[in-house]
Structure formats: C-alpha cells, structure tokens
Amino acid sequence: MQNRIVQIDKTGIDALKVGTTSIPQPAAHEVVVNIKAVSLNFLDLMIVKGDFPTGLPFPYTPGCDGAGIVTAVGEAVSDWKTGDRVALTYVQNFLAGEGIALKDAVRIGWQTQGVLADYVTVPDYGLVKLPDSLSFEEAATMPVAGVTAWQGLINIANIQPGQTVLVQGTGGVSMFALQIALQAGARVIATTSSDAKAARLKTLGADAVINYKTHPDWQEEVLRLTGGIGADVTLDVGGKDTIRQSLQAVKVNGWVCTAGALTGSEITLDVYGDMNLNFKRLAGLAVGSRESFRDLLKAGIKPVIDKVYPIAEVQAAFRELESGGHFGKLVITL
Numbered sequence: 074m075q076n077r078i079v080q081i082d083k084t085g086i087d088a089l090k091v092g093t094t095s096i097p098q099p100a101a102h103e104v105v106v107n108i109k110a111v112s113l114n115f116l117d118l119m120i121v122k123g124d125f126p127t128g129l130p131f132p133y134t135p136g137c138d139g140a141g142i143v144t145a146v147g148e149a150v151s152d153w154k155t156g157d158r159v160a161l162t163y164v165q166n167f168l169a170g171e172g173i174a175l176k177d178a179v180r181i182g183w184q185t186q187g188v189l190a191d192y193v194t195v196p197d198y199g200l201v202k203l204p205d206s207l208s209f210e211e212a213a214t215m216p217v218a219g220v221t222a223w224q225g226l227i228n229i230a231n232i233q234p235g236q237t238v239l240v241q242g243t244g245g246v247s248m249f250a251l252q253i254a255l256q257a258g259a260r261v262i263a264t265t266s267s268d269a270k271a272a273r274l275k276t277l278g279a280d281a282v283i284n285y286k287t288h289p290d291w292q293e294e295v296l297r298l299t300g301g302i303g304a305d306v307t308l309d310v311g312g313k314d315t316i317r318q319s320l321q322a323v324k325v326n327g328w329v330c331t332a333g334a335l336t337g338s339e340i341t342l343d344v345y346g347d348m349n350l351n352f353k354r355l356a357g358l359a360v361g362s363r364e365s366f367r368d369l370l371k372a373g374i375k376p377v378i379d380k381v382y383p384i385a386e387v388q389a390a391f392r393e394l395e396s397g398g399h400f401g402k403l404v405i406t407l
C-alpha cells in the first residue's frame with residue numbers, strides 16, 4: 074500500500090503535484106491517521122504561493138485542516154485506538170486556555186509538514202474525537218476556520234442572545250462566525266461583494282446583508298441598521314482596508330476581533346477617534362485551543378461546504394480558493 078501525498082518543490086499552484094511515499098510508522102507517543110478529507114484555508118494559499126514568510130523546507134506538503142481514521146498508534150498511546158474517527162487540531166500544542174505565543178506554537182501545515190496525504194503522524198495530544206453525526210468532509214472544515222470564529226465570538230467577545238454580530242464576506246471563517254452567532258441567539262449583519270451570495274446569506278439566517286462593493290462605506294449601513302448604535306461585535310477578516318471601518322461599525326464598548334488580513338496586515342488607526350474615546354476593544358487571535366475545538370464540536374454546527382474535489386484536482390481546488398468565488402469551505406477528499 075502506498076501513501077499518496079501532495080507536494081510542492083517550489084512556490085505556486087502549478088507546483089502542486091500528487092506523488093507517493095511510504096506509509097509512516099508511529100513513534101511511541103504518535104498516532105497515524107488515514108486522512109479522508111482536507112479543507113482549504115486562505116493560509117494554505119498564501120503558503121503555497123510563497124506570500125507568507127515560512128521558509129518552507131522543499132519538498133513541502135501543504136494543508137492545515139485534516140480529518141480521518143486512526144490506523145496505528147505508538148506503544149505509549151492509551152487515548153486512541155485503530156478505527157477512531159478524528160480531526161487534527163491546528164495548533165497542535167495549544168491544548169486549553171487563552172493563547173499561546175507564536176514562538177512556542179506548533180502549527181500543522183506551517184511549522185510542520187501539512188496534511189494533504191493519505192497518512193500522517195501526529196502527537197497523541199493533537200487530535201479530537203468526532204461525533205458520528207459529522208462527516209469527514211464536514212469535520213475537516215473546522216480546525217482552523219471554525220475554531221477561529223469560536224475563539225473570537227465565544228471566548229473573547231462572549232456574545233449573548235440579542236446582541237448584533239457583524240460578519241464580513243463569505244469565506245470559511247466568516248461563515249462559521251455567522252453560524253456560531255445565530256446559534257448563540259445573536260442578530261447577524263453580513264457583508265459580501267456579491268448579490269448572489271447575499272441571497273444565500275439570507276437563506277442561512279443573516280438578518281441583513283450589505284454589499285461592501287456597492288456600499289464602500291458599509292460601516293454607515295451597519296450604524297443605520299442598528300439605529301445608530303453599532304454592532305456589538307465583529308470578526309474582522311480584511312485587516313488593512315477594513316479595520317478602521319470595523320471599529321466604526323461597533324458600538325461603544327464593542328469588540329473588534331481581528332482574525333485576518335485579506336487586504337494586508339499593516340493597519341493605520343486613530344487610537345483616540347477610532348477606539349479609545351468610545352471604549353472600543355480590539356483583540357487579536359490566532360485560531361484556538363483543542364478545548365475550543367471540542368466545544369465547537371459540542372455545539373453541533375453543520376459547516377457550509379461549497380465544493381468537494383478529489384485529490385487529483387488539488388490545483389483546481391486551490392485556484393477556486395484564489396478566485397474568491399467560494400461560499401464557505403472548499404474540501405479535498407482522499
């Protein structure tokens with residue numbers, strides 16, 4: 074039996090190739106997982122295209138988000154057995170608590186080789202057990218995007234029923250944010266660049282949708298929709314071009330949880346006008362812990378999957394992610 078593996082030997086989507094290698098064996102404290110599904114994140118795209126300063130050791134296997142079946146365990150492993158349905162945690166050594174320093178964190182598909190392979194090994198603490206109700210495709214969407222939205226909205230902003238949550242765009246993180254907010258009993262205002270996606274957002278339960286292309290001053294629309302008060306919380310995914318508007322879109326004492334940098338990561342703020350004088354709170358986050366992943370699983374959210382690709386079409390999946398045409402998550406099956 075062989076281990077299909079996606080690798081790049083230089084940066085670029087064209088460099089993504091499916092090869093084969095031997096099946097890894099577990100060390101004493103390791104688990105071997107037969108990966109059944111991998112979901113793509115904007116981060117994977119940045120890594121493959123070389124837009125992220127990782128200093129990749131080529132050949133490199135991308136992929137941060139994987140789910141599958143345990144096929145072997147090391148001699149010192151007691152928590153897992155062959156046949157267990159699992160997902161890998163993204164920040165492998167962030168088990169619980171508020172945060173972990175960049176210098177200490179071990180992230181899959183960034184500080185280690187990624188998961189786009191039939192078989193991978195992980196430490197026995199770097200997994201969560203899946204409920205039977207969740208398919209591998211669904212589970213694979215959660216380790217990065219789902220846990221990020223959970224960290225921002227639940228752990229940091231502690232959203233409450235009746236609050237207003239602003240979610241931005243229809244990518245993986247924001248679609249989880251929409252679902253988590255609705256489940257918490259919040260009112261959701263969403264933004265998107267597409268009227269077709271706006272209709273789908275409404276179907277999923279968004280109370281109001283703003284097209285941020287036709288309404289470049291979308292924060293004014295958020296204020297209008299909230300009677301001039303502003304949203305309680307937003308999860309900012311844009312970074313450079315959106316952060317000031319996000320701060321202007323939230324109310325006095327409101328939260329801007331900053332997850333992403335789709336438009337760039339260097340921001341300019343008027344700390345008094347944009348933030349301090351209205352007691353606004355800006356919080357950074359980098360995904361979340363294994364404990365948060367378990368909490369997200371308990372919440373029973375059904376992820377929004379746009380398209381599923383076989384591994385042979387890995388380049389097409391990355392190109393679709395690059396186009397931004399997706400709604401929710403893109404998944405690759407193995």
Ligand SMILES: NC(=O)c1ccc[n+]([C@@H]2O[C@H](COP(=O)([O-])OP(=O)(O)OC[C@H]3O[C@@H](n4cnc5c(N)ncnc54)[C@H](OP(=O)(O)O)[C@@H]3O)[C@@H](O)[C@H]2O)c1
Pocket residue numbers: 113114115116217218221241242243244245246247264265266267270285310311314315331332333334335336358359360361394397398399401
């Ligand atoms: N800090 C963390 O823990 C963390 C974790 C995960 C991801 N991230 C970051 O969060 C960002 C989103 O990641 P993702 O994987 O969810 O990306 P994604 O799935 O590729 O999301 C892309 C979508 O974002 C929307 N978008 C693009 N520019 C926008 C803008 N100026 N304003 C509002 N929406 C915009 C678009 O939606 P429409 O087509 O609807 O306009 C686009 O389709 C990335 O920067 C990623 O690196 C951070």
